[in-house]
Amino acid sequence: MRTQSPEPGESAVAPADDVATPRAQRTPEKSGRPAGGPSLASRFTPYLLLLPAVAATVALLGWPLLKTVLLSFQNLNKRQLIQHLTEWNGLDNYTEQLTDSEFWTITLRTVVFTAVNVALIMVLGSLIGLLLDRLGRWMRLALSVSLLLAWAMPVVAATTVYTWLFDQHYGVVNWFLDKLGWHSMADFSWTSGEYSTFFVIILLIVWQSIPFVAFNVYAGLTTIPRELYEAARMDGAGSFRIFGSVIFPIMKPFFLATTFLEVIWVFKAFTQVYLINKGGPDGLTRTLPVHAFLEGFGAQRFGVGSAIAVLTILMLGALMAYYFRIILKQEDEL
Template sequence: MSADRVRRRRPSLLPYLLIGPTVLALVLVLGYPLVDMVLLAFQDMTREQLFSGAAPPWAGLDQFRRILDDGFFWTVVLRTVAFTAVCVALTVLCGLFTAQLMHRVSPWVRAVIAGVLVTVWAMPAMVAASIFRWLFDADYGAVNWTLSLLPGVDLAKHNWFTDPWQGFAVIVAVVVWGALPFAAITLRAALAQVPAELEESAVLDGARPFQVFRHVTLPVIRPVLLMVTTLMAIWDFGVFNQIWLMRGGQPEREYYLLGIYSFIESFAVNRYSTGAAIALVTVVLLLAGSVVHLRQMLRTGEVE
């Protein structure tokens, strides 16, 4: 066997050397907090141990029994799942529509749309929340004023957050507005990979636009669409900033999602171990979503 063939079969260390610093940084930045959170979830930390530095007593599974036996915890879980499903569906649909629009317009219009999307993507969550709080403000909100111009509509002094359904509609709008650029630009790149001759052949065979999209375009962009959907589900499941900022740092119990619930239990109620247990359950659910994402990618042949 020649030396060149042996060299080609020998695994290269270069990929591992390139990814090594990133993995090390992630372990240092995320590893210690994650391990500390896991240990805290099996302990009973109080302010006495926090301020004295004494080791908290071991509680075993007591924290998990407490939250799993609490009906409000399951209400928050279901609310988080429903919120995630609505945000993901709206983001993917709006992103797909925007991507189709960018795919069909002239290059200069496409550049303008891409510039606007990048600007939205670069906007901090605090700025976006402040804008939406002003838009839906009960006293000076532009939305109330605009809708009140319609015949028979009077929304003067209307508080959108009194009703949790209306309040969550506003929060969903903030989340979708911030996530739309990623979905639209990614799906636009996927649409650019669809062979034009396939679509033209389908049109010549008498296929309607929806049939062309379903039988020609969708199979090509399905891996990217699946990736976008899964990533959006993982991100939206852990939404915290938008709710916290929209409610001025004091969200009501009707607006609790898992991230908010964990934070309140830890730092407002001072049940640190209970908050850690809720956070750990959230991490497990997110890991389950990541496993589903990897399995789907394997099935579509994106990962070998």
């Protein structure tokens, strides 16, 4: 309401009733938001929108996982499968594996295999990500296309190509090494030994995993203000000091998340290990996923194979718990 100027001789002071009325007791003005807060429908709408995705995830992942757990408590071999018999044997499959020295040897091999791969992937991927940030427009585009082609190639196709490259008699790698003067490598069999077979497998996995890390590092670097780099250089910091004092602290959550994802992907890698040499020679390159497949479908001991798969899932679950603990600790610090 528009107020009028007081007439001469009148006081401009507000009436006593208005002054005495506390602000908290005055009638609140109407607003567009309901006084009772959000309605029940608006609160449950996000959950209803997520329901189809949750249902599909449970159907596609939860049911196979449940079946695997149930099979791990059964004695399911060829006879039971043909006769449609269900023979429950409790924890016998788990006891057999946990008391088997071969299982623990394969577990240790899988852990070492995962650690080597993840270390190489993170180091090389981070270096290429830093290189993408430094290159010019056209060179960055060329390198990005090359990384994208390696990343987009299907795993089976990439494994087949690597099998041809490292073929004993017709492989390009042996031919190239022979031309360089290493004539003993002319007919070298890369899959005849444990370490040479692992070399081919690790090279394949690292080659296909580097683009993911490189693109994410480059994307993270674009969010760092350039003023921080300039201030660090004015203080006399070199490239290593800038990475340790500027880049790594800002991108630490990214490095933790990416490392965790790479651990999961490498730990459960099956296609590359199996197609290169089927876990050979003499089972020396068996990892836990390959061991579960060979025991389940190869030896047709489906209960034992399921038990190995469940133990593998439990190990990954322990890694997830450790990762979430680190994430929660970082949130508390913030």
